[in-house]
Amino acid sequence: MRTADVLVIAAYVAGLTAIGLRFSRRQNTTDEYFVGGRSIPGWATGLSLLATIITSVTFIAYPGSSYAGNWSLMVPGLLFVGVLALTGRIIVPFFRHVVQMSVYEYFGHRFGRGVRLYASLAFAAGHFSKMAFVFYLLALTLAGMTGWPVQWIIPVTAAITIFYTLLGGLKAVVWSDVVQGFVLWAGILVSLGYLLFLPAQGPRTMLADVWEHGKMSLGSTAFRFDQPTITVLVIYGFFFYLQKYTADQTVVQRYLIAKSDKSALRGIALGAGLCIPVWAAFMLIGSLLWSFYRVTGEQLPKTITRPDQVFPHFLLTHLPPGLAGLFIAALLGAAMAMLASDMNCFSVIATEDFYRLARPRSTDRERLRMGRVTVVACGIAASLMAMQLAHSAGSALSLYYTLTSVVAGGLAGLFLLAFLVPRATRAGAVAGLVAGLLLTLWGVLTENGKILNLGRWNFTWHDYMLGALGNLAVLGVGLAASVMLPGMPRARDLTWQGWRHRRLSMAAAPVSNLSTHFTYSIDREP
Structure with missing residues (x-):
């Protein structure tokens, strides 16, 4: 790592820490800690949703997918906006007026406590395993780009995320997401600029090359269900994002933090709308990477054996000092935004769906303390699971991830x-x-x-x-x-x-x- 890159990353991490400290003095009630006092502006809600959906896996998987194939992964993403257009005006105000903090309260109202507990446990199990994978994959990617050891990238990342989530509650999560949104776009624009203008042939040649070779295709239009055709991807995307909007605490929590129904709906629409160009940009990066090495004739080293390794290699070999650090900061921030959101959601579930039901006469201060303890506990547990994954090559955790996906x-x-x-x-x-x-x-x-x-x-x-x-x-x-x-x-x-x-x-x-x-x-x- 070059000094300028390290300084950019350090400045970003210091900014996240400052956000946690900034809001630490105001977290005196569960309403403030879990739903930000229901006072977050709609535009900030939208950027927070964007940061929650765009994870560090997106940074690597999407360019790798389009580099190796086409833009088929974009098809389910389009349903993120489609499902919202169909249901948003009903779903967003409905949950704002029916539940207080946990989306699973609704299942309890309709079907009783047992179904509510099952739904919250199923969500928690699935997202907890996802947290461990994100910790691990982030560490693996950063280790390949920086040379830093995986064994300390995981605990350091966990410690920073736990710190600002614990102190600042959901407000710290949301406003760090806002910062992450701007850093994300800066990193994307810098990467696209270098891919388009670095080759002597120019951007027109690069774009024409990827288009003529079908690198921007959305996939097969065949009507069959045994292949990832457009039909299959549309069906998958519809149910995946329907579940996001109706049974995912990380998304529904964004409905609850806004000042009004109208503000919440506008914020969610903004976040969903911003996800599409971000996904498309990452897809375009992968396609342009394919064209870059084809048009320029530059050879990839033999150590690059997977498509998802190409983008990190390009960043370190072609971006000047400081700009590569900016993108690494965006990658780090995307992971921490998702992890912080999940930690806060787990604290809501543990407090509202379990602790409060078990102790209905508990005070708000006791519930707030339970929420803080949960943030620390789940962050440490997920990082320990990620460490185990790093030592075991992932077979046991992969099975756990599969099983929790079935349950969820x-x-x-x-x-x-x-x-x-x-x-x-x-x-x-x-x-x-x-x-x-x-x-x-x-x-x-x-x-x-x-x-x-x-x-x-x-x-x-x-x-x-x-x-x-x-x-x-x-x-x-x-x-x-x-x-x-x-x-x-x-x-x-x-x-x-x-x-x-x-x-x-x-x-x-x-x-x-x-x-x-x-x-x-x-x-x-x-």
Whole structure:
């Protein structure tokens, strides 16, 4: 590493630390710590969503994917905006007026405490394993670019992230995300500028070369489900982002922090809209990398054996001192933004979905202390798991990641059952979740006979289809079981039909204080 690069990275890390210290004195209540006092501007909410979605994996995976193939990974991303356009005006204000801090409160209102705890545990398990992978992959990438040892990149990154998240709460997370958004765009523009203008042939030749060779194609238009065709990617993207908007605490928490419904919706729309050009920019970087080494004739070293190694190699060999450090800072910031967001979300879940239910008479100060302890505990645990991954080559954790992905699947289907089916019951929800789990587990184990070969009973479609099928199983079996099994539906006013009537009454008599909109008390939940 060159001195200028190290100084840029150090300045960025110091800035994050300063943000945590800046907000540390104001974190005296759970409302302030978990949802920022519900006072975050809409534009900051949008940039925070952008930083939460664009992780450090995006920096490496997207350029690597387009370098090796095409822009097919962009197709699911387009559904991030598409799903919001279909559901945003309903979903965003709905959650702002129905839940206080945890999205899983809603499942408790409709289906009882057991379903609520399952949903929150499933989310936590999946995101915890993702945190460990991000710690590890970030350390692996930085080690390759800087020469720094993985063994201390992981704990140092964890310590910095825990520090500003612990002290500053969600406000520190959001405003560090805002800084990350600007650093991210600066790094992208610098990289694109060098890829377009560094070759003597000029930007027109570079762009024409990638276009003529199909490096900007979105994939196959064939109507088949055993390959990652555009059809499969659209289906996958729809259910993936439907689950993000309806059952992912990191996203729903962004609804709750805004000053008003309108501000929240505008902020979420801004964040979703910004994700598309960022993904496209990373895809273009990968395509231009392919053209760069083809047009210039420059040879990659033999140590570059994977497509995701090409972009880091280009940064270190062609960007001047300081600018490479800027991009490394953006990479580091993207990882820390996602990790900080997850740590704060875990503290919400642990406090609101478990601690508060177990101790309904606990004080706000006690719950705040529980939230802070959770931030530290989950950060340390994820970094330790990442360290274990670095020593074990990842086989055990890969299996854990697969299993938690199976368990976390189906939450979008659970939301559809709760929101669209007034007669859905607790028994129906449980039956649907079991069906979704079994179907997804069967698909993972028998996919083309890789793990378990059942011959004609193997799952032969592409694995991207598993999420969609699992969610449809939860919805379909849940509806059928609600009709066939005994039980009475609960909180039917918290369905689509009930919400429409409620919105009409709220429009007739607007209320300025958001807290008065909550119909259900967490302490009264059966």
